[in-house]
Amino acid sequence: MSTLQNSVPTTGTARPPDKSYLRQKLARPAIIYLIVLTQIPVVFTLIYSFSNWNLLRPDRTRFVAFQNFVDFFTNPDMPVIIRNTLVFSLSIVLFSLIFGMMLALLLNRQFRGRGLARTLLITPFLIMPTVSAVMWKNMLFNPAFGLISSFLVSIGGPRIDWINTYPMFSIVVIVTWEWTPFMMLILLAGLQSLSQEYIEAAQIDGAGPIEIFLYIIVPHLRRYIEIGVLLEVLFVLNIFGEIFVTTTGGPAIDTTTLTFDIYKEAFLRWNIGRSSAYGVFAVILANIVTIVFLRITRSGTQQNKEAA
Amino acid sequence: MTSRKLGGHFLSVMTVVIAIVVFFPIFWMVLTSFKTEADAFIYPPLVVFQPTLENYNIALAQSGYFRQLVNTLAITGFSTAVALLLGVPAAYTLAFHPTKRSNFTLMWIMSTRMLPPVGVIVPLYIIFQNLDLFDTHFGMILLYTAMNLPLVIWMMHSFLSDIPYEILEASQIDGVTLIQEFRYIIVPLALPGLMATILLCFIFTWNEFFLAFNLTITKAAPLSVFIASFKTSEGLFWAKMSAAATITALPVVIAGWVSQNSLVRGLTAGAVK
Numbered sequence: 278m279s280t281l282q283n284s285v286p287t288t289g290t291a292r293p294p295d296k297s298y299l300r301q302k303l304a305r306p307a308i309i310y311l312i313v314l315t316q317i318p319v320v321f322t323l324i325y326s327f328s329n330w331n332l333l334r335p336d337r338t339r340f341v342a343f344q345n346f347v348d349f350f351t352n353p354d355m356p357v358i359i360r361n362t363l364v365f366s367l368s369i370v371l372f373s374l375i376f377g378m379m380l381a382l383l384l385n386r387q388f389r390g391r392g393l394a395r396t397l398l399i400t401p402f403l404i405m406p407t408v409s410a411v412m413w414k415n416m417l418f419n420p421a422f423g424l425i426s427s428f429l430v431s432i433g434g435p436r437i438d439w440i441n442t443y444p445m446f447s448i449v450v451i452v453t454w455e456w457t458p459f460m461m462l463i464l465l466a467g468l469q470s471l472s473q474e475y476i477e478a479a480q481i482d483g484a485g486p487i488e489i490f491l492y493i494i495v496p497h498l499r500r501y502i503e504i505g506v507l508l509e510v511l512f513v514l515n516i517f518g519e520i521f522v523t524t525t526g527g528p529a530i531d532t533t534t535l536t537f538d539i540y541k542e543a544f545l546r547w548n549i550g551r552s553s554a555y556g557v558f559a560v561i562l563a564n565i566v567t568i569v570f571l572r573i574t575r576s577g578t579q580q581n582k583e584a585a
Numbered sequence: 586m587t588s589r590k591l592g593g594h595f596l597s598v599m600t601v602v603i604a605i606v607v608f609f610p611i612f613w614m615v616l617t618s619f620k621t622e623a624d625a626f627i628y629p630p631l632v633v634f635q636p637t638l639e640n641y642n643i644a645l646a647q648s649g650y651f652r653q654l655v656n657t658l659a660i661t662g663f664s665t666a667v668a669l670l671l672g673v674p675a676a677y678t679l680a681f682h683p684t685k686r687s688n689f690t691l692m693w694i695m696s697t698r699m700l701p702p703v704g705v706i707v708p709l710y711i712i713f714q715n716l717d718l719f720d721t722h723f724g725m726i727l728l729y730t731a732m733n734l735p736l737v738i739w740m741m742h743s744f745l746s747d748i749p750y751e752i753l754e755a756s757q758i759d760g761v762t763l764i765q766e767f768r769y770i771i772v773p774l775a776l777p778g779l780m781a782t783i784l785l786c787f788i789f790t791w792n793e794f795f796l797a798f799n800l801t802i803t804k805a806a807p808l809s810v811f812i813a814s815f816k817t818s819e820g821l822f823w824a825k826m827s828a829a830a831t832i833t834a835l836p837v838v839i840a841g842w843v844s845q846n847s848l849v850r851g852l853t854a855g856a857v858k
Contacts, residue, residue, distance in 0.1 A: 297682075300681070300682055301684075303675055303677055303678040304675040304678040304679055306674070306675070307671040307672055307674070307738060308675070308690065310671055310731065310734060311694065311734060311735070314727065314728065314730075314731035315697040315700055315705070315731055316697070317708075318708040318709055318712070321705075321711075322704055322708055325707060325708065380600075383603070384600065386593070386596065386597070388597035388600070389597070390597070390601050391600075394603075394604035395604075396845065397604040397605065397608040398603075398604050398608070399841065399842075399845055399848070400611055400838055400841070400842075401608075401611070402841070403788065403837050403838045403840075403841035404611060404838065405791070405794075405809055405830075405833055407794050408812050408830045408833055408834045410813075410816070411812055411813070411815045411830060412610060412614050412827075413610070415815070415823065416610070416827075422626055422628075422823075424610075424628075427628040427629075431628070431629070454607070454610075462845075462852070463849055463852075463857055465849075466849045504857060505853075511699050514701065515701050515703070517703075518795065518798075518809070521794075521798070521813065522813050523816075535703075536701070539703040539706075540795075543710070544799060549707055552707055553708075556701075556705070556706070557704070559701045559703050559704045560700065560704035562701075563699055563700065563704070564696065566699075567695070567696050567699040571692050571695065571696075573856075574853075575688075
């Protein structure tokens with residue numbers, strides 16, 4: 278107790294005039310920190326994007342105006358990379374939305390073992406992504422010893438080299454396994470805010486489970502679905518570790534997404550100018566999704582305030 | 586009525602079965618970490634076997650692994666602490682002394698969290714090389730603090746907004762200093778939120794791979810980088826890999842289990858409670 282009192286800073290007898298001023302300015306250090314660490318690098322990215330700087334040939338660096346941005350559209354690999362990015366992110370978001378919805382509905386009931394089931398189901402989201410990727414690649418997808426192949430062969434099925442035969446599908450499976458719990462948790466929070474009375478009233482009116490789902494549950498969950506989908510798109514677009522560990526973007530460029538291509542431009546070809554220009558596109562894309570997300574969350578809080 | 590009850594039981598059993606199937610790869614990895622390398626490859630997988638801690642001894646005895654474990658702890662701990670020191674006061678001002686611009690500030694802070702790492706990795710690499718921050722703990726702590734800061738501000742803003750301002754006003758009339766106000770009012774009242782925030786920072790930092798992979802080599806490399814080196818092992822050392830992966834993943838899994846009730850709030854920046 279005495280140590281506690283000793284460590285109390287002595288209160289000034291005169292009330293300092295700037296006391297509440299200080300209380301109003303406590304966000305300054307954090308804002309300055311974020312500007313320095315996040316906004317200044319973006320400015321640099323923009324500056325680099327107008328040069329042809331290559332770390333392997335720094336002597337030839339010059340200003341090339343919009344050449345790198347033109348390259349983005351004329352690069353023959355780009356249609357494949359864009360397609361990969363879309364297939365990758367949309368299928369993961371769609372699958373995790375479907376499975377997450379099913380699991381949330383199943384968990385939104387009272388039963389013994391519910392807490393345990395929820396705990397087990399969120400665990401894939403908590404496992405370090407590189408651990409998940411290494412585990413799936415070696416222990417589940419391996420054609421010779423992997424659990425999936427061994428099981429299929431033991432029941433007379435084919436031995437499949439998952440990662441080499443279906444590279445994109447394999448990565449989508451891993452990432453869906455990781456991200457379904459995220460969607461499940463958001464939708465479960467939404468379901469728990471839905472009053473059971475609505476459902477009971479609909480049941481009395483003779484509505485079946487499908488009607489209740491389509492006309493009561495889905496409309497109620499709309500905002501939760503929007504938030505979950507947009508946030509997951511933002512996170513999934515940044516996915517790198519799972520691709521790096523399983524396929525390194527291959528075979529050829531079959532699993533190279535925009536994020537992975539920027540990494541390859543920067544750290545395999547050392548093409549600073551071009552990777553920066555592609556990075557600018559990634560930043561713009563993320564900002565568009567973020568703005569939509571913030572619109573939705575803000576409209577939500579306003580609705581809540583109006584309702585209150 | 587009985588058929589409905591039966592259906593309910595069926596759904597409950599189904600939920601538990603699905604949960605076990607989803608969790609099975611993790612369970613199997615943990616089980617494999619206690620097997621000998623020879624036992625690890627037997628199919629059907631051995632459920633009864635002579636457990637061994639040898640793989641854990643080997644994993645921890647590897648100089649690389651142990652150092653990267655220490656690196657991960659240090660980087661995660663310091664970056665979370667600095668993010669709290671900067672972020673909690675910021676959340677205080679934004680929650681209790683909002684101005685017309687506060688709403689915009691919060692949105693902007695959120696947008697910095699959504700900034701794709703690939704959009705800044707090139708300048709970070711070059712700046713880090715020039716300022717001798719490349720492959721240093723200090724450099725990684727600087728970056729991870731920036732990654733955690735928006736999370737801290739949004740979460741703590743959400744939790745602090747639950748505290749009635751009258752309590753603070755009353756204490757301010759009694760003449761408490763700002764530090765006393767934090768120490769005796771804000772921190773105790775927001776403690777559950779603070780703990781949830783710390784756990785979330787811990788989860789994100791511990792698991793981060795992209796920045797660590799490109800901005801460290803060995804000296805400051807965390808465990809996520811170490812584990813990725815198993816990508817070429819082609820299933821030759823499952824037991825050792827499983828032991829290393831289990832130690833690596835375990836702290837975050839426990840943190841997540843403990844904080845699962847506030848996980849959603851943190852992940853959605855307070856948009857979903």
